[in-house]
Every structure is written in structure tokens, then in C-alpha cells.
Amino acid sequence: MMEGQRVAKGGGSKLPWIITGTVAALLAAAYLGVCAWASGKDAILPNVSVAGIDVSNMLVEQAREKIEAAVDQRASDVILTLSYDGLEETLDSAGVRVDVEKSVQDARRIGRENFFTGGFQLLSHMLGASTQVPLAIPEDDPAVTGLIDRMREAVASRDENHAYELKGDRLEMTKGAPIAAVDWDEAKLSAREAWQDAFVQLLSEGGEQMERELLLTAVTQGEGEEPDFEAIHRELVCEPRDAALDLESMEITDHVVGVDFDVKQLQNAYRQAKGGETFSIPVTLTQPKVTKEDLGGHLFQDLLGEATSQVTGAASRLYNVTLSANSCNGKIILPGEVFSYNDTTGPRSVANGYRLGSVYVGGKSEQQPGGGVCQTSSTLYYAVLHTELEIVERRCHQFAVGYVPDGMDATVYDGGIDFKFKNNTDYPIKIQSWTYDNSRGRFITVQIYGTNVSGRYAVPTNSVFDVVAPTTVYEPKESVPRGELILDMEQNAYRGRKARTWRTIYEADGTKVESEEMGSSSYKMRPNTYFYNPADGDPTTWVDGKPPADPGTAVDPGANPPVDPGSTVDPSTTNPSDPGTTSPVDPGGEGPADPGADPGIKPPVDPGIPAPVDPETPPSSDSGLKPLDPNNMAG
Numbered sequence: 238m239m240e241g242q243r244v245a246k247g248g249g250s251k252l253p254w255i256i257t258g259t260v261a262a263l264l265a266a267a268y269l270g271v272c273a274w275a276s277g278k279d280a281i282l283p284n285v286s287v288a289g290i291d292v293s294n295m296l297v298e299q300a301r302e303k304i305e306a307a308v309d310q311r312a313s314d315v316i317l318t319l320s321y322d323g324l325e326e327t328l329d330s331a332g333v334r335v336d337v338e339k340s341v342q343d344a345r346r347i348g349r350e351n352f353f354t355g356g357f358q359l360l361s362h363m364l365g366a367s368t369q370v371p372l373a374i375p376e377d378d379p380a381v382t383g384l385i386d387r388m389r390e391a392v393a394s395r396d397e398n399h400a401y402e403l404k405g406d407r408l409e410m411t412k413g414a415p416i417a418a419v420d421w422d423e424a425k426l427s428a429r430e431a432w433q434d435a436f437v438q439l440l441s442e443g444g445e446q447m448e449r450e451l452l453l454t455a456v457t458q459g460e461g462e463e464p465d466f467e468a469i470h471r472e473l474v475c476e477p478r479d480a481a482l483d484l485e486s487m488e489i490t491d492h493v494v495g496v497d498f499d500v501k502q503l504q505n506a507y508r509q510a511k512g513g514e515t516f517s518i519p520v521t522l523t524q525p526k527v528t529k530e531d532l533g534g535h536l537f538q539d540l541l542g543e544a545t546s547q548v549t550g551a552a553s554r555l556y557n558v559t560l561s562a563n564s565c566n567g568k569i570i571l572p573g574e575v576f577s578y579n580d581t582t583g584p585r586s587v588a589n590g591y592r593l594g595s596v597y598v599g600g601k602s603e604q605q606p607g608g609g610v611c612q613t614s615s616t617l618y619y620a621v622l623h624t625e626l627e628i629v630e631r632r633c634h635q636f637a638v639g640y641v642p643d644g645m646d647a648t649v650y651d652g653g654i655d656f657k658f659k660n661n662t663d664y665p666i667k668i669q670s671w672t673y674d675n676s677r678g679r680f681i682t683v684q685i686y687g688t689n690v691s692g693r694y695a696v697p698t699n700s701v702f703d704v705v706a707p708t709t710v711y712e713p714k715e716s717v718p719r720g721e722l723i724l725d726m727e728q729n730a731y732r733g734r735k736a737r738t739w740r741t742i743y744e745a746d747g748t749k750v751e752s753e754e755m756g757s758s759s760y761k762m763r764p765n766t767y768f769y770n771p772a773d774g775d776p777t778t779w780v781d782g783k784p785p786a787d788p789g790t791a792v793d794p795g796a797n798p799p800v801d802p803g804s805t806v807d808p809s810t811t812n813p814s815d816p817g818t819t820s821p822v823d824p825g826g827e828g829p830a831d832p833g834a835d836p837g838i839k840p841p842v843d844p845g846i847p848a849p850v851d852p853e854t855p856p857s858s859d860s861g862l863k864p865l866d867p868n869n870m871a872g
Contacts, residue, residue: 284367287340288433289440300341307440308335308372314446315435319388319428321419321453326388332380332483333432339373371433378429379490385425386493388453389472392419401469407517408473408498412510417455418468424453464507470500479527482536482571482665489536495523526663527572537667539689542623546616546640548672548679553592554609555672555679560590561613562670562681569667570660575629576668578614578649578656585610585651611648612640613670613681614656618647620683621658622697622740622755626666629657633758636731644699644736644758664688692745697738697755705733705762711776714768720784722776725766733762 281300283293290307292300312335317328374381400414431451439447477495482488498520510516548558564582585591591610611634618631619641634648647656660666666687673680707730717723737757742750769776773784 281345282368285344285370286367287344287370288372289369289437292341292344297341297345300344301337304337304340304372308337311439312436314439315432316446316448317384317428317432317435318448318450319384319424319453320450321388321392321455324388324391326384326391328384328428328432329380330432332383334375334378334380336373336375340370343370343373369437371430372436374429374433376425381425381428381432383490384428385421386475387491388424389419389421389475390493400464403473403496403520404517406520406522408503408520409515409517410503410507411513411515412507413512416464416469418465418472419453419455420468421472427451427453466500466504466507469503470498474498477523477525479525479572479663480529481527482569489529492525492528494525495521497521497523535664535688535690537665537686537688539687541626541666541685541687541689542620542695543682543684544616544619544623544641545680545682546612546619547677548609548612548640548681550609556592557585557609558612558679558681559672561585561610562672562683565613565617565668565670565683567667567669569665571665572660572663575657575659578617578647579651580655582610582613611638611646613683614649615641615646616681617668617670617683618656618658619645619697620685622738623695624685624687625661625693625695625742626685627659627661628755629659631656633760635761636763637734637760642697642699642736643701643734643760644738644755645697646758660687662687663690693742693750694745695740695742697740699736699738701734701736703733703735707732707762708764709767710764711767711769713771715771717768717770719770719773722767722769725768728763728766730765731760731763733760735759 280294280296281292285291285293287300287304290304292303295303312333313331315328315330317330319326319328400416401408401410403409428451431449435447435449474497475493475495478493480492481490483490498518502518506516506518548555561582565578568576568581570576583589615638618628621628622645631647632654633644634646637643638646640646648654649656664687666685668683668685670681670683673682711722712725714723735757738755739752740755741752744750767776769784773779776784779785
């Protein structure tokens with residue numbers, strides 16, 4: 238008997254499995270690294286284009302510039318024609334609004350939609366795969382929308398035998414006649430896609446132009462079937478749209494008459510009619526406020542308001558006034574838009590061409606870039622006061638400026654104080670502003686043109702009250718000779734006062750409509766400042782207006798005596814029109830210190846029209862307009 242033997246069961250080595258797992262882990266880690274690299278990569282992936290424009294490996298800014306350049310150069314060369322049953326309409330490609338920013342972001346998003354697939358997309362693009370992103374065109378693009386609207390109106394209005402058609406203020410339908418309905422939403426989508434494809438083909442094939450025709454088809458319903466009344470409503474209904482001025486093409490877009498009707502009423506009338514019978518229901522037509530004929534014949538035909546003021550001061554101030562006037566010249570404000578002076582003139586900096594001029598800083602006059610631009614904003618405000626345009630934002634200066642009547646100035650300051658008004662008319666308005674020289678000096682004129690259908694006009698008036706004469710203050714200064722008082726010629730004195738302003742509206746025949754209160758303005762007083770030598774002591778303590786004699790200094794008995802410290806002005810520099818003003822023109826550049834400083838300049842008020850002050854509203858210091866805080870800056 239043989240003794241049994243124990244047989245050992247052999248086991249396979251685990252090493253291959255370990256190696257396989259290690260390799261898989263390394264590959265997974267490497268792939269995750271590629272995914273992380275793809276998601277963190279700033280540049281667009283290789284082999285990516287936008288409508289045929291290669292943006293491979295570009296940063297967003299580079300891609301944006303390249304696409305904008307291509308669109309600007311070639312977009313208008315695409316000619317897209319929409320056709321339907323013998324009718325044709327052509328798209329104005331120059332008016333197509335391409336969303337370049339969205340197009341670029343769509344291109345950058347390739348490989349970044351999902352972290353775990355980004356690595357694969359990066360590798361595949363590096364090995365030759367490619368992706369093309371279409372140009373993004375907004376769904377409400379006015380050029381494409383206008384194309385569809387024009388075709389829809391042509392289909393609805395042509396004189397053929399339709400199953401239904403608009404006739405004046407009635408919708409007429411024949412029961413049992415075949416009905417062809419166009420899906421206009423689908424047509425709009427197809428038009429955008431056709432334009433995009435044509436643009437890609439234009440760039441790839443070159444040539445001067447690329448023509449593309451898009452044929453529209455309609456779904457036809459035969460006899461015996463009840464029409465899709467909701468589809469008919471979608472096809473015919475539209476909102477009224479005013480004619481408008483396209484600022485890019487400077488062409489007037491057509492108006493649209495609004496159409497609407499009761500779907501339920503159409504359905505009930507159809508069911509009550511006999512086969513072959515023609516019936517109709519009423520349609521609501523809404524006329525636009527502004528038609529193409531109106532706009533085309535009356536655009537900028539009327540002078541709504543104007544104002545002129547004299548520009549004085551240093552050459553740099555005159556230059557700044559001219560520069561800011563040129564920035565406003567030709568500015569068009571569409572109905573409902575708000576004009577911003579700061580946005581229009583841009584930052585008043587040396588980099589933007591502005592020079593040093595006098596501005597108010599904490600009650601003092603200082604030299605800063607853009608000093609003087611407040612005269613342009615003030616003259617513009619004065620012109621607006623001659624119109625019915627809505628004032629949105631306006632604040633007065635710290636001190637009365639003098640180049641426009643009190644209460645009719647508008648101070649501005651970068652990043653804070655602005656002058657704004659709204660075009661509350663039904664037509665575009667345009668600003669014309671310029672400076673010019675004549676025998677009396679430099680002047681600025683601002684005119685506002687628009688369409689004055691009613692013939693009404695406005696006349697601004699003011700009432701000045703609470704006048705405060707300048708006081709006198711003394712400041713020590715070592716450089717002043719002993720025994721003398723020297724007037725500060727940089728910080729001119731200003732009379733304080735308040736002014737309430739009205740804007741009176743008149744009909745074309747001169748009949749008063751209303752007197753609108755524009756609020757009040759409060760101007761601070763600034764004293765005459767005299768410098769004296771500290772060794773002479775405070776001039777308020779001088780006896781008979783003379784400082785104590787200096788024992789070591791002989792006094793010339795023939796010399797002119799010092800200025801009487803009890804007087805508020807220097808007789809040699811007095812402005813006759815304002816006893817509280819030291820000079821008719823502020824050498825720092827704020828302009829005449831008082832409105833009466835130049836009696837030869839008169840505001841352009843309509844001749845023959847009285848300038849009444851509303852007697853029912855007595856002057857008051859209370860106002861909805863806040864005076865400028867003395868700590869704020871203004872030009």
C-alpha cells in the first residue's frame with residue numbers, strides 16, 4: 238500500500254496584474270493631466286475656426302480682433318435674397334449685427350465643456366481633428382427681423398386670391414379654400430443660417446460677393462380641413478413699429494402698422510359660414526407714432542433751442558471749451574435716450590487732449606486738466622432750457638459763473654457730477670456746438686435740432702435773491718512789503734446769491750401753456766483776500782487804515798497810502814458792473830464773475846415773447862436742486 242502524497246496546488250504570479258494596474262493608473266493620471274491642461278489653457282484649441290476664420294491657438298483678444306476685422310471687411314458682401322411664390326426681399330447685410338464676443342467665447346469653449354472629455358478633444362485636435370463655430374447673430378437682429386417682416390407684409394398684402402387676406406380694417410376669409418401658412422419663426426432661423434453659410438463660403442472661396450437665395454415654402458391645408466387659426470394669427474399679427482434712423486447707415490427704416498384680431502371670433506365665423514362663402518371679421522390696426530414719410534420729411538428740420546456765451550480766460554481754457562464743444566457736435570439722441578455730458582466728452586485728461594485750466598476745489602480755484610469744460614455743459618443746459626426736453630441731472634456751480642444767467646449753469650466733474658437730459662420727443666434730436674471768434678472775442682454756440690410738430694417753444698427766466706456782498710479777509714504773507722496790502726488776484730471775490738429758474742412753455746401763437754419750475758441754485762460768496770506782511774500785524778487792528786510805523790524805516794510822505802482796510806475792493810481793479818468783483822474776468826478761467834460783466838452778450842430769447850417770472854411762485858431758498866458741495870470739484 239502506497240502512502241499518499243500531498244500534492245501542492247500551484248498559484249500564478251501576481252506581478253502581471255500589478256504591472257497592468259500600475260500602467261492603467263499612470264495612463265489615467267496622464268489623461269487627467271491632459272484634461273487639466275486643456276481646461277486651464279488660455280488659448281483656443283488647435284484647428285478651431287469661427288465661420289471660416291482660423292482662430293487656432295489664439296488668445297481671446299487676438300481672436301476677437303481677427304473676427305471683427307473680417308466681419309467689417311466682408312459682411313456687407315453677402316447678398317441674401319428671400320423668395321416666396323414670386324415675391325422677393327433682399328437682406329441688408331451691412332445692418333446684420335454679429336455678436337463677435339459670443340462667437341469668440343463659443344470658440345474658446347471647445348474642449349472646456351466637460352473636464353473629463355476636454356483632454357480627448359485637445360488630443361484629437363492636436364492630431365488633426367477640427368471644429369468650426371458659426372458666427373453668432375442675435376435672434377432679434379434688426380436686419381434679419383426686418384427682412385422677415387417685409388416678406389410677411391408682402392405675402393399678406395398682395396392682390397391675389399388668398400384663402401384669407403387683410404383688407405383695410407377687416408380680415409377676409411373664404412371657407413373651404415386651400416390655406417398656405419408660412420412658419421415665419423422657422424423662416425427667421427433659416428435666414429440667419431443661410432447668411433452664416435454664405436459668409437463662410439465667401440471667406441473660403443474669395444471673390445467680390447457671395448449671393449444666396451433662400452426659398453420659403455408653406456404648409457397647405459386642403460378643403461374639408463379646419464384651418465389652424467392660431468397659425469393664421471401668428472402670421473398676421475404684429476406690433477406697431479416706428480420708423481427710425483439707423484445711425485450706422487444713416488438711413489431711415491420703414492414703419493410697421495400693428496395688426497391684431499380675435500382668434501376665437503375668426504374660428505366662430507368660419508364655423509357658421511357655408512362652404513365657399515367669403516366672410517370677414519374686424520381687425521385692430523395700431524398706427525405707429527412715426528412713419529417713414531414723417532421721419533424722412535421732418536428729420537432735424539426744426540431748431541428746438543440754442544444758446545450762446547462768451548468764452549474768456551487763458552488760452553488753455555479756450556482750447557478746452559473748443560475741444561468739449563467738438564465732442565458734442567453732431568451727437569444724435571434717439572427718442573427715449575438719455576444724453577450724458579461726461580460719457581460724450583470722455584475723461585477730461587491730458588491723455589485725451591485736455592489742457593490745464595481753472596477748476597473749483599474746496600472753494601479754491603486750482604489748475605487741472607479740462608478746466609473750462611463746464612462752460613460747454615452750461616451753454617448746452619441753457620440751450621436745453623429753451624426746449625421741452627426733460628432734465629435728468631443737473632447741479633449748479635459753487636460760485637456764479639457769469640457767462641450764462643444765474644440758475645442756468647450746469648457744473649460737471651469726471652466720475653461724479655454729470656449733466657444729463659432725455660429726448661422725450663418722438664423724433665431724433667441732434668446737437669450742434671462750436672466755438673468761433675469775432676471782434677468781441679471768442680464765443681460758443683450750442684443748437685439743438687429736431688422735429689417740432691406742435692410748434693411749441695420754451696423761454697427760461699430767473700429770479701435772483703439773497704444777494705451777499707463779498708467780505709474782506711486778510712492773510713499774512715512774508716513776501717509782501719511792509720506797509721502794503723496786496724489783493725489776491727488768483728482767488729477772485731464772488732457775490733453770493735440764490736436764483737430760482739422757470740421754463741415757460743408757449744404755443745406757436747404765443748399762448749402760454751405752463752410755467753415749469755426748474756428749481757433753485759445757491760451760489761456761495763467768496764471774499765476779497767488781501768495779503769499783508771506779518772510784521773505789520775493784523776490789518777483789522779491798524780489805526781486809520783495804516784500799519785504801525787517801523788522805527789527803522791523812513792516813510793516817503795509822497796507815496797500812495799495803503800488801501801483802506803475798511804474797503805472791500807481795490808479801486809484800481811473794480812468791475813463797475815459788480816462792486817463785489819475784483820476783475821471782470823477771472824484770470825483762473827471761470828469766466829466773468831457776474832452775469833452783468835458783459836452787457837453786450839444777450840441770451841437768444843425768442844423776440845417779441847415776454848420773459849415772465851411766475852407771480853404765483855414767490856422766490857424761495859428751498860429747492861429740489863442741491864447746490865454743489867464746497868468739497869466737490871467742478872470746472
